[in-house]
Amino acid sequence: xxxxxxxxxxxxxxxxxxxxxxxxxxxxxxxxxxxxxxxxxxxxxxxxxxxxxxxxxxxxxxxxxxxxxxxxxxxxxxxxxxxxxxxxxxxxxxxxxxxxxxxxxxxxxxx
Amino acid sequence: xxxxxxxxxxxxxxxxxxxxxxxxxxxxxxxxxxxxxxxxxxxxxxxxxxxxxxxxxxxxxxxxxxxxxxxxxxxxxxxxxxxxxxxxxxxxxxxxxxxxxxxxxxxxxxx
DNA sequence: ATCAGATACATAGTATAACAATGTATTTTG
DNA sequence: CAAAATACATTGTTATACTATGTATCTGAT
Numbered sequence: 001x002x003x004x005x006x007x008x009x010x011x012x013x014x015x016x017x018x019x020x021x022x023x024x025x026x027x028x029x030x031x032x033x034x035x036x037x038x039x040x041x042x043x044x045x046x047x048x049x050x051x052x053x054x055x056x057x058x059x060x061x062x063x064x065x066x067x068x069x070x071x072x073x074x075x076x077x078x079x080x081x082x083x084x085x086x087x088x089x090x091x092x093x094x095x096x097x098x099x100x101x102x103x104x105x106x107x108x109x110x111x
Numbered sequence: 112x113x114x115x116x117x118x119x120x121x122x123x124x125x126x127x128x129x130x131x132x133x134x135x136x137x138x139x140x141x142x143x144x145x146x147x148x149x150x151x152x153x154x155x156x157x158x159x160x161x162x163x164x165x166x167x168x169x170x171x172x173x174x175x176x177x178x179x180x181x182x183x184x185x186x187x188x189x190x191x192x193x194x195x196x197x198x199x200x201x202x203x204x205x206x207x208x209x210x211x212x213x214x215x216x217x218x219x220x221x222x
Numbered sequence: 223a224t225c226a227g228a229t230a231c232a233t234a235g236t237a238t239a240a241c242a243a244t245g246t247a248t249t250t251t252g
Numbered sequence: 253c254a255a256a257a258t259a260c261a262t263t264g265t266t267a268t269a270c271t272a273t274g275t276a277t278c279t280g281a282t
Contacts, residue, residue, distance in 0.1 A: 012127035015124070015239050018240080024221040052239080055239080106131060127268085130268095159269090170268090187230080
C-alpha cells in the first residue's frame with residue numbers, strides 16, 4: 001500500500017476546486033495574489049502554492065473571468081489586484097450550482 | 112472568452128472526485144467495471160469514460176484499496192468484479208471527512 | 223439471417239493543472 | 253545586520269481525465 005495515497009488524492013481534488021475557491025473569494029472584493037493565498041489559507045485550511053496561484057490567475061485572466069491591475073505602493077513592491085469580471089460572475093454561478101449538485105450526489109452515495 | 116471553460120472545469124473537478132465516488136459506490140457492494148460506470152451515471156449524473164474507469168481501478172488495485180476477481184458468465188464475456196479492501200475502507204473514511212470539510216469551506220466563502 | 227447497438231474488457235496518446243524548486247526584489251523583525 | 257516575510261513569476265515534474273481505438277460477445281430489429 002502506498003502511504004502517500006491520501007496526500008496525493010488531496011492534491012488531485014484541488015484541480016478545479018481551487019478555481020472555484022479563488023473566484024468565490026474574489027466575489028465582492030478585490031485581492032492581490034499573495035493576499036489571496038493567505039486569505040484562502042485562513043478561511044479554508046487549504047494551502048495554495050504560489051506556483052499554483054499565479055499561473056491559475058493568468059489562466060482565469062486569459063479566459064476573461066478575472067481582470068487585473070497593478071497598484072503602486074507608497075513603499076514596497078507594487079501589487080497586482082484581481083477582480084471578478086461580469087463573465088466571471090456568470091460562470092461562477094454555474095460552477096457553484098454544479099458543485100452543489102456534485103456534493104449532493106456524493107452525500108447520497110456515501111451514506 | 113473561451114466558451115469551453117465550464118466543460119473543461121467540470122472535467123478537472125472530476126480529478127480526485129471520481130476516486131471518491133467509485134470507492135463510496137463499492138462500499139457495501141461489489142460491482143464490475145461496466146456496471147460501475149452505469150451505476151454512477153444513474154446516481155450522480157456524472158459521465159465516466161471507460162478510458163477513465165479502467166485505469167482508475169487499476170491504480171486503486173495497485174494501491175491496495177480495492178481487490179478484483181474474474182467471474183465467468185454462463186454466456187458472454189467474463190466480468191471483473193471490484194471490492195473495497197479493509198485498507199480501502201480506512202482511506203475512504205479519511206476522504207469522506209476531508210470532502211465534508213472542503214464543502215463546508217466552499218459553502219462558507221460562496222455566500 | 224444479418225447488422226446495429228449494447229455489453230464488457232483494455233491501452234495509447236493528449237491536455238490540463240497542482241506542486242516543488244528556483245529566481246528576483248523589497249520590507250519588517252529580532 | 254541577518255533572517256523571515258512580503259510579492260511577483262517561471263520551469264520542469266507528476267497525476268489524472270478523456271478521446272480514439274481495439275477486441276469480443278450478445279441482443280434486438282428489419
